[in-house]
Amino acid sequence: VTHRNVDFRVPTLARVEGEGALHVEVEDDVITDLRLEIYEPPRFFEAFLRGRGFGEPVDITARICGICPAAYQMSAAAALERIAGVTVDGQLRQLRRLLYAGEWIESHVLHIGFLHAPDFLGADSGLELADRHPELITDVLRLKKIGNDIMEVVGGRPIHPVNVRLGGFYRAPDQEVIAALAEPLAWAHQAAVDMVRWVAGFDFPDLRIDHEFVSLRSEDGYPVLGGRIVSDRGLDIDVSDFDAEFSEDHVAHSTALHGRRRTGDTYLTGPLARWANNRDRVPPEVDALAIELRVPAVERNPFRSIVIRGLEVLVAVIEAQAMVAAYREPDPASVPVTPTAGVGWGVTEAPRGTLVHRYETDDAGTILDARIIPPTSQNQPAIEADVRRVVEDHLVRYGRDATPEADHELQHRCEIAVRNHDPCISCATHFLTVDVRDTTSTEPEEKPR
């Protein structure tokens, strides 16, 4: 019997947000090493927040990501408003949801058109895809621009919005400015349907994953702003019980913490999880389209996440249309929020998955402690597990007959397995905990890069 060795390293993962690498090593048909290495330097946002004022995390944490800044603002606001005992509802809540819809649209279509679709169409980049399908990619860009326009109208800027504050907004957009979004959104509606049909027609590799799907579930539609944290295995908790069910651990090969269940099991947040836990919450038109395209109620093939992401774009467009039609300028643009001492958890659904914030404040509202748990940190072990499954399937399929071409294809497929979950490495690398070992008495551990 000839045993096979496979050893490849992708030093810089392409078409992901941020800087990471993938290392896979197989010796005698056994996977001996498999690491999604995140080497982007830690950014210490949680440390920056200590000592800052009650209202500042909304603006500071927005700078964590240029793709999903509103998600950070919303989770920060949710946590701090909870400490203050304030509930933001009515038109102000709808306006926040509209801002978030814009972010879902721009983030998701960017991933679909430029980062993920090339994988299924034999293209090396979004540019190559633009060359081959200029009309399709132009529509993707138009969709993205509409998402950005919503963010600019509601948030004051297309990236890193400046109009969000605790209790609501600094200034409510004028009625006519919001109304002007109706026409582009009507175009976006059909474009989103067309995009879902396009991606649903791709040829997907077979793979079934069995991660626990964790997401929010709320009473007011598909989950975005708050709700309970649920899973397809019966989890149903308030976000304040997060630590009882989940852990975050440092590993040597990543500057982002690894999230796991307290049992040690992997879990997955993001579109696949939201879809599985909220299939009954989608608008009727999305439901009908999913049925027509034979999208299962629980999609366990991560390569097909692009279809779910497309359906979520349609959900966001439909919800944005409804909110634009029903918009009445809220007066005042915010409700009072008084700084106070306490501990508050906040959670919302960022495009890539569940985003948890926790703050501890003193009597003046000064931030004593901050924790931010982004979806990519939570998904890292699950992503590594997916890559492991891809390698195992490859070994079973080819055995000792694998050609160099097949092994090259394996590397490519492993990269897609990472991109399936749209990891945002830049978001994930802001952990605070750094373990320092006393190296005078023991051999030093490998240090995170």
Next chain:
Amino acid sequence: VNNRPAGRAIVIGVGHRDRADDGIGPAVVDALAHRTDQVVTLVREGDLAVLPLLWEADDDVVIIDAVADRGPVGQLHEIDPSRLRSGVGVSTHGVDVADAIELARRLRCTPARLRLFGITARDFGYGPMSRELHHRVDRLADELLNELGCLPDVAPGNRDHPVS
């Protein structure tokens, strides 16, 4: 730019106003807007991936951006867009002007005429534009008007744009 039979003349200033001298593109475009209505002026802060959507195929487009390490601060350079190198495709956190121009080419929506001007800047940190560059905004706007073949609509003494 003037006397064209069809299409618009669009001047786009790109850069971040909160990143010191990087805001020179938007600042000069603001100054242009106060001098003439012969061109459409646009500002794009961040997210340059959608730049190709801002023009039509028969438009004349001028892009103004800050450049580093090119002579004294405030110097205006015309740059050949075809000589820029694009790196888009690796990530989307940093699509720059070169990437956006390449994307437009791939999408078959390069405008009828595309001119790219760089203005030498030094400080790309956080905060307001350096005084050194701020003082040159009006002169740069006049230089650009000359480059574009436009006569100012408003006499210098009647401009409401603050003259440094």
